[in-house]
Amino acid sequence: MWKEFAALSALILLGISGARQNTAQSTSQTAKPASPPAKAGPAPAAFVIPPDIAKEPNPVKPTPASIAQGKQMYGYDCAMCHGANGSGKGDLAADMKLTLPDYRDPAALKDRTDGDLFYIIQKGKGDMPSEGDRQKPEGIWNMVNYIRSLSKKAPQAKAKPAS
Numbered sequence: 199m200w201k202e203f204a205a206l207s208a209l210i211l212l213g214i215s216g217a218r219q220n221t222a223q224s225t226s227q228t229a230k231p232a233s234p235p236a237k238a239g240p241a242p243a244a245f246v247i248p249p250d251i252a253k254e255p256n257p258v259k260p261t262p263a264s265i266a267q268g269k270q271m272y273g274y275d276c277a278m279c280h281g282a283n284g285s286g287k288g289d290l291a292a293d294m295k296l297t298l299p300d301y302r303d304p305a306a307l308k309d310r311t312d313g314d315l316f317y318i319i320q321k322g323k324g325d326m327p328s329e330g331d332r333q334k335p336e337g338i339w340n341m342v343n344y345i346r347s348l349s350k351k352a353p354q355a356k357a358k359p360a361s
Contacts, residue, residue, distance in 0.1 A: 254313035268344030
């Protein structure tokens with residue numbers, strides 16, 4: 199009887215150990231491989247200004263009245279990021295850690311047409327929201343005139359130290 203009991207025990211142990219091996223093998227075979235990192239989705243489309251709009255000349259003459267109206271709207275909608283004087287260092291830009299062009303520097307907009315600026319103001323770009331329908335086209339052209347006027351102002355002379 200001991201022989202039968204020993205043989206039965208051996209079979210049970212072999213069965214248990216075999217079952218464990220099969221479970222381990224099946225687990226390793228059915229385990230999913232590490233998935234590749236999730237893709238962020240399609241890359242955002244490049245910002246493109248339609249060529250016909252880029253070529254559009256500003257129909258509003260840069261008169262003192264136009265520049266004053268553009269300055270007023272700029273103060274409401276743009277200064278918080280672009281700075282009250284066009285420096286690109288507005289409070290919101292600093293909070294968002296944005297680097298914006300200094301419109302006082304003539305080189306900042308030398309490659310932008312008035313049509314480019316109109317389109318960017320009207321449609322927005324990147325983090326910049328659009329004016330959309332809040333502003334009539336003439337108002338946007340006034341802002342273009344004001345932004346252009348910022349680089350035409352004579353730089354303030356630094357005070358010379360007393361000798």
